[in-house]
Amino acid sequence: MSITKTAEWAKLAELAKTVGQSSIREAFQADPSRFDKFNMKLNEEGNDFLFDFSKNRIDENVMAELRNLAKVANVDAMKKKMFGGEKINFTEDRAVFHVALRHQGDEMSTGGKNVMPDIRAVQAHMKEFCSEIISGSWTGFTGKKIENIVNIGIGGSDLGPLMVTEALNRAAQLDWNQLVSNSIGLDCPALKPFKNHLGIHFISNVDGTHVSEVLKKLDQETTLCIIASKTFTTQETITNANSAKRWFLSKAPESAIAKHFVALSTNKEKVAAFGIDTKNMFEFWDWVGGRYSLWSAIGLSIALSVGFDNYMQLLKGAASMDQHFLNAPAESNIPLTMALLGVWYSNFLGAESHAMLPYDQYLHRFAAYFQQGDMESNGKYVRRNGDEADYQTGPIIWGEPGTNGQHAFYQLIHQGTRLIPADFIATCKSHNNPTGDGLHHRLLLANFLAQTEALMLGKSSSEAKAELEKANMPAEQIQKILPHKIFKGNRPTNSILLSELNPFTLGQLIAAYEHKIFVQGIIWDINSYDQWGVELGKQLAKQIEPEIQKGSTTTAHDSSTNALINFINARM
Numbered sequence: 262m263s264i265t266k267t268a269e270w271a272k273l274a275e276l277a278k279t280v281g282q283s284s285i286r287e288a289f290q291a292d293p294s295r296f297d298k299f300n301m302k303l304n305e306e307g308n309d310f311l312f313d314f315s316k317n318r319i320d321e322n323v324m325a326e327l328r329n330l331a332k333v334a335n336v337d338a339m340k341k342k343m344f345g346g347e348k349i350n351f352t353e354d355r356a357v358f359h360v361a362l363r364h365q366g367d368e369m370s371t372g373g374k375n376v377m378p379d380i381r382a383v384q385a386h387m388k389e390f391c392s393e394i395i396s397g398s399w400t401g402f403t404g405k406k407i408e409n410i411v412n413i414g415i416g417g418s419d420l421g422p423l424m425v426t427e428a429l430n431r432a433a434q435l436d437w438n439q440l441v442s443n444s445i446g447l448d449c450p451a452l453k454p455f456k457n458h459l460g461i462h463f464i465s466n467v468d469g470t471h472v473s474e475v476l477k478k479l480d481q482e483t484t485l486c487i488i489a490s491k492t493f494t495t496q497e498t499i500t501n502a503n504s505a506k507r508w509f510l511s512k513a514p515e516s517a518i519a520k521h522f523v524a525l526s527t528n529k530e531k532v533a534a535f536g537i538d539t540k541n542m543f544e545f546w547d548w549v550g551g552r553y554s555l556w557s558a559i560g561l562s563i564a565l566s567v568g569f570d571n572y573m574q575l576l577k578g579a580a581s582m583d584q585h586f587l588n589a590p591a592e593s594n595i596p597l598t599m600a601l602l603g604v605w606y607s608n609f610l611g612a613e614s615h616a617m618l619p620y621d622q623y624l625h626r627f628a629a630y631f632q633q634g635d636m637e638s639n640g641k642y643v644r645r646n647g648d649e650a651d652y653q654t655g656p657i658i659w660g661e662p663g664t665n666g667q668h669a670f671y672q673l674i675h676q677g678t679r680l681i682p683a684d685f686i687a688t689c690k691s692h693n694n695p696t697g698d699g700l701h702h703r704l705l706l707a708n709f710l711a712q713t714e715a716l717m718l719g720k721s722s723s724e725a726k727a728e729l730e731k732a733n734m735p736a737e738q739i740q741k742i743l744p745h746k747i748f749k750g751n752r753p754t755n756s757i758l759l760s761e762l763n764p765f766t767l768g769q770l771i772a773a774y775e776h777k778i779f780v781q782g783i784i785w786d787i788n789s790y791d792q793w794g795v796e797l798g799k800q801l802a803k804q805i806e807p808e809i810q811k812g813s814t815t816t817a818h819d820s821s822t823n824a825l826i827n828f829i830n831a832r833m
């Protein structure tokens with residue numbers, strides 16, 4: 262039965278006409294304890310995680326009905342299946358078991374096999390390798406230490422490591438106190454650096470510009486290439502890897518490959534065929550989905566960048582969110598609540614997209630990472646039974662860090678015609694304090710807070726009018742511009758506050774969003790863990806590639822594709 266035929270769905274559709282249209286501003290005025298009712302807190306290992314969802318068009322009734330919807334959709338049973346290693350990715354006949362990769366205990370089984378010993382063995386290999394590279398005991402073919410790491414991968418084999426290495430990029434900081442002579446002391450406590458001396462680079466795009474621009478700055482003698490590909494067949498990655506090999510061999514002998522190329526993959530045969538010694542391969546398994554793979558060997562570039570211990574802290578943070586998701590009751594379950602709010606806006610209030618707005622420059626790739634995480638997982642119209650869904654599934658995910666976004670697209674969120682629910686993410690402490698008195702971080706947080714308040718409150722006609730009158734604007738002029746100065750408000754937001762950004766809290770944050778995606782996929786009755794939608798384009802590209810030849814013409818396609826190919830061929 263379609264979820265839309267349930268009594269819970271019908272009740273929510275009714276509530277959407279009342280509570281869904283009601284004023285959040287008035288709800289706050291009517292209930293001074295609204296925040297207390299609609300926030301959830303975690304404190305793990307000295308780290309605070311606050312999820313405030315009070316600035317939403319909800320009441321207790323709506324939340325209760327949403328939780329009932331999760332119940333009829335069997336979220337709890339499916340959650341147990343995922344953590345129990347069952348093959349819930351049925352179109353690929355695979356378990357969805359990335360949670361095992363960050364498990365802190367000794368047993369997680371799928372298909373009757375405890376996978377923890379294999380996971381620990383790969384982690385031990387990663388630890389040893391990281392220590393050799395970071396300490397410099399691993400040397401390149403001319404005896405020099407490795408200075409630069411290049412991760413060659415795409416999609417899940419790129420975006421996670423890229424996002425996390427950027428997020429934990431805090432190296433030894435500029436000592437602003439020395440630069441600012443009249444410093445009035447540190448307001449922001451200095452946090453521990455994560456990043457070490459190694460340069461980390463990423464090559465993903467098949468555009469030859471990417472590989473060229475990255476490698477031109479590097480030296481073969483001191484560079485390590487990590488070829489990251491679950492399948493080791495991805496066209497972009499193999500093409501880039503071959504180009505990197507060509508670059509390397511222009512200066513080094515074939516025998517030096519073992520010191521400068523390692524592979525992260527599930528496919529031993531293909532790794533060996535590429536010329537990488539399988540001793541230098543870090544394995545993972547088919548039950549790790551690409552977009553959930555940063556917890557596996559795919560995270561090697563992260564571990565190299567911030568050290569193995571910090572990498573394990575990232576996993577530990579994710580594991581703590583796993584336990585919370587698994588065990589916390591629905592009424593205090595953060596990922597479940599994030600998911601239900603998304604369903605509320607997508608399915609009952611017509612929202613088409615969801616904005617992710619981290620007020621933290623270190624998280625500048627966070628939205629890009631979850632574009633794949635969410636849209637490749639839940640961008641599907643076919644239900645598990647093969648029927649077409651007669652409701653919206655995965656939203657469009659987008660976003661940029663604040664405050665930059667405020668000067669770019671927030672106009673549309675404030676006064677546009679669309680409803681755009683948004684997650685605002687920030688940290689209480691900053692890693693950087695250029696003025697010595699915490700000014701930058703106070704301004705950042707003031708903007709973070711002001712935006713969610715402004716989106717909720719809006720500005721009424723009388724408020725806008727009073728402002729204009731105060732500025733002594735002539736009545737005629739006021740009449741003309743007043744409509745443009747009104748903000749309807751009632752724009753919903755969630756606020757997520759972390760005490761600080763560190764490997765542990767980052768792990769928690771990523772895992773929370775992963776589980777949000779899981780819950781939504783269950784409610785929408787789709788398989789969040791396959792990605793057949795990316796295949797068709799790949800197939801056609803393979804067919805077209807030989808037709809792109811200087812001077813040749815084609816008539817094999819529709820008239821547009823033919824004309825485009827011929828236009829290119831005449832100008833190459």
Ligand SMILES: O=P(O)(O)OC[C@H]1O[C@@H](O)[C@@H](O)[C@@H](O)[C@@H]1O
Pocket residue numbers: 415416417418489490491492493494495498551552637792795
């Ligand atoms: O890691 P490999 O196998 O190279 O795949 C890289 C990426 O390929 C894409 O087509 C998608 O399927 C992604 O989910 C995947 O992460």
